[in-house]
Amino acid sequence: MRAATIRDKEILIEQHPDPQAGVGEVLVRVHAAGLNGADMMQRRGLYPAPPGSPQDIPGMELAGEVAALGPGAERFALGERVMAIVGGGAQAELCLVHERQLMPVPERLDWPAAGGLPEVYATAHDALFTQGELRPGEQLLVHGGAGGVGTAAIQLAHAAGARVTATVRNEQLRGQVGELGATVIAPEGFAEHGPFDVILELVGAPNMSENLQALATGGRIAVIGVSAGAKAELNLLALMGKRARIHGSTLRARPLEEKALVARLVEHEVLPLFDAGVLSVPVAETFALDDAAAAYDRFAAGGKLGKIVLMIGG
Amino acid sequence: MRAATIRDKEILIEQHPDPQAGVGEVLVRVHAAGLNGADMMQRRGLYPAPPGSPQDIPGMELAGEVAALGPGAERFALGERVMAIVGGGAQAELCLVHERQLMPVPERLDWPAAGGLPEVYATAHDALFTQGELRPGEQLLVHGGAGGVGTAAIQLAHAAGARVTATVRNEQLRGQVGELGATVIAPEGFAEHGPFDVILELVGAPNMSENLQALATGGRIAVIGVSAGAKAELNLLALMGKRARIHGSTLRARPLEEKALVARLVEHEVLPLFDAGVLSVPVAETFALDDAAAAYDRFAAGGKLGKIVLMIGG
Numbered sequence: 001m002r003a004a005t006i007r008d009k010e011i012l013i014e015q016h017p018d019p020q021a022g023v024g025e026v027l028v029r030v031h032a033a034g035l036n037g038a039d040m041m042q043r044r045g046l047y048p049a050p051p052g053s054p055q056d057i058p059g060m061e062l063a064g065e066v067a068a069l070g071p072g073a074e075r076f077a078l079g080e081r082v083m084a085i086v087g088g089g090a091q092a093e094l095c096l097v098h099e100r101q102l103m104p105v106p107e108r109l110d111w112p113a114a115g116g117l118p119e120v121y122a123t124a125h126d127a128l129f130t131q132g133e134l135r136p137g138e139q140l141l142v143h144g145g146a147g148g149v150g151t152a153a154i155q156l157a158h159a160a161g162a163r164v165t166a167t168v169r170n171e172q173l174r175g176q177v178g179e180l181g182a183t184v185i186a187p188e189g190f191a192e193h194g195p196f197d198v199i200l201e202l203v204g205a206p207n208m209s210e211n212l213q214a215l216a217t218g219g220r221i222a223v224i225g226v227s228a229g230a231k232a233e234l235n236l237l238a239l240m241g242k243r244a245r246i247h248g249s250t251l252r253a254r255p256l257e258e259k260a261l262v263a264r265l266v267e268h269e270v271l272p273l274f275d276a277g278v279l280s281v282p283v284a285e286t287f288a289l290d291d292a293a294a295a296y297d298r299f300a301a302g303g304k305l306g307k308i309v310l311m312i313g314g
Numbered sequence: 315m316r317a318a319t320i321r322d323k324e325i326l327i328e329q330h331p332d333p334q335a336g337v338g339e340v341l342v343r344v345h346a347a348g349l350n351g352a353d354m355m356q357r358r359g360l361y362p363a364p365p366g367s368p369q370d371i372p373g374m375e376l377a378g379e380v381a382a383l384g385p386g387a388e389r390f391a392l393g394e395r396v397m398a399i400v401g402g403g404a405q406a407e408l409c410l411v412h413e414r415q416l417m418p419v420p421e422r423l424d425w426p427a428a429g430g431l432p433e434v435y436a437t438a439h440d441a442l443f444t445q446g447e448l449r450p451g452e453q454l455l456v457h458g459g460a461g462g463v464g465t466a467a468i469q470l471a472h473a474a475g476a477r478v479t480a481t482v483r484n485e486q487l488r489g490q491v492g493e494l495g496a497t498v499i500a501p502e503g504f505a506e507h508g509p510f511d512v513i514l515e516l517v518g519a520p521n522m523s524e525n526l527q528a529l530a531t532g533g534r535i536a537v538i539g540v541s542a543g544a545k546a547e548l549n550l551l552a553l554m555g556k557r558a559r560i561h562g563s564t565l566r567a568r569p570l571e572e573k574a575l576v577a578r579l580v581e582h583e584v585l586p587l588f589d590a591g592v593l594s595v596p597v598a599e600t601f602a603l604d605d606a607a608a609a610y611d612r613f614a615a616g617g618k619l620g621k622i623v624l625m626i627g628g
Contacts, residue, residue, distance in 0.1 A: 223550050230552075232548045233547065236519055236522070236544045236545075240562035244562055
């Protein structure tokens with residue numbers, strides 16, 4: 001099979017042996033695979049794939065068809081449309097996924113949307129509801145509302161009855177982000193728009209002091225991105241005074257059983273909202289597998305609304 | 315009534331008008347009132363009492379007898395032994411407490427123990443189980459194991475089947491703290507003894523970087539004391555990598571309904587363990603109300619095991 005391959009911090013397309021499905025595994029013929037911030041870090045050598053995942057083939061999410069079933073795999077049939085988060089290896093013609101991590105693709109979704117759904121929706125759902133315990137009527141602030149996780153979080157929180165504010169640096173994207181269900185503001189002076197019950201931090205350390213100011217009593221900050229820096233100052237007295245909590249999380253490093261639980265939650269609480277037409281996956285641009293390097297450059301350039309997705313195979 | 319009174323950062327004993335019980339309130343004739351770190355901060359003008367509490371009479375916990383009942387107060391009878399956390403005003407001959415904040419005093423406990431129980435046990439229970447969600451078999455680290463909250467936390471966690479490690483700076487107290495149910499270590503290099511599922515931070519900012527190193531995947535840090543400093547550095551990537559969370563909390567600023575919930579939890583989950591003889595309130599020293607200033611100096615000097623308690627009235 002052909003696959004995007006990391007060699008000396010470059011993305012090449014190389015030939016790899018076809019993987020074989022083991023017990024409980026499904027071989028997926030990949031049609032679409034979204035790019036994520038973690039791929040950019042992995043290309044730079046900063047975020048190796050977890051053990052058990054291909055180390056040199058990037059890609060943390062995919063959508064495709066079931067091409068083969070390993071012994072005992074029975075949740076899906078040959079040819080069925082499936083999607084998943086994986087530890088790595090998604091940006092390839094074929095990818096092995098444990099069947100407990102797979103989800104069905106909602107009928108309404110085309111391949112680009114399905115290939116860009118799993119990572120951002122699972123991440124946003126986990127951060128908002130599992131960690132942040134966001135409740136109807138609460139005030140949410142999303143830092144970085146135009147990105148993949150940001151657009152997913154805005155739509156999920158809006159659908160759940162929360163009142164959503166989002167910061168977007170690029171002025172030209174603010175209108176489109178607002179249409180997803182948020183009041184969109186510039187990042188400067190965001191605390192004036194609070195207090196917020198939950199803050200989704202996709203940008204990083206520079207926001208943390210103001211986040212604590214902007215937080216309501218009993219508020220929660222979920223940190224899932226640090227593109228702008230990781231070293232934050234934390235005033236513990238302010239944290240105590242707000243009776244606040246700060247969560248840090250990643251999906252990638254979790255063991256199979258935890259990832260499977262996340263997949264079940266997304267199936268149960270998110271996919272029905274796609275069937276109902278309430279949620280969407282904004283796709284900024286698609287690239288053919290052969291143009292993977294250009295796709296990475298486009299992602300790294302920023303300033304886009306929604307996902308960059310690699311189209312693979314048919 | 316006579317009461318400890320804060321005047322220009324000094325503790326004096328002054329005469330105040332007797333308070334009158336309003337709707338749902340109980341007038342308590344105070345027998346014992348424990349000192350806490352917050353009293354030291356309030357004396358220095360750094361931690362004013364919340365609105366609705368006496369501003370110049372310190373004291374956040376008490377035990378005593380029901381002296382009068384306001385309209386509608388019916389949970390306790392005249393003369394019954396009661397104890398409570400209050401927003402302020404406990405270090406006085408009389409103190410008003412809403413009946414929903416009052417708890418019965420377990421029969422086995424004398425006045426000094428009862429007067430030193432509510433704040434530290436409610437704080438430790440809330441931090442360990444409500445915030446930290448400590449589970450049987452987990453590893454707990456208590457920073458500052460010889461203090462009031464520390465000795466309560468060690469005993470509660472030990473009784474709940476957790477494995478407890480405690481840091482104690484004063485070498486001479488380590489043996490006694492160990493007898494409460496902890497492996498006692500020096501503060502230096504504590505991370506070597508981890509990983510810990512829950513860390514109870516009673517000391518403050520200087521520990522925070524090493525706390526994050528010492529934390530297990532999925533671990534929780536509960537910050538409830540910052541005597542050694544409030545400004546911490548926080549590495550957000552490390553927080554994400556550990557999938558950790560940091561809680562800050564105080565009991566004092568909470569509204570009545572939340573304090574009442576805490577009192578119900580302590581009644582239900584903690585007081586039965588006093589009846590069973592499993593828990594104790596180590597009392598380092600008692601002082602008469604007239605010697606309140608000396609009691610404060612003794613507390614501030616540190617190096618003690620357990621509580622400093624003011625004995626008031628008969």
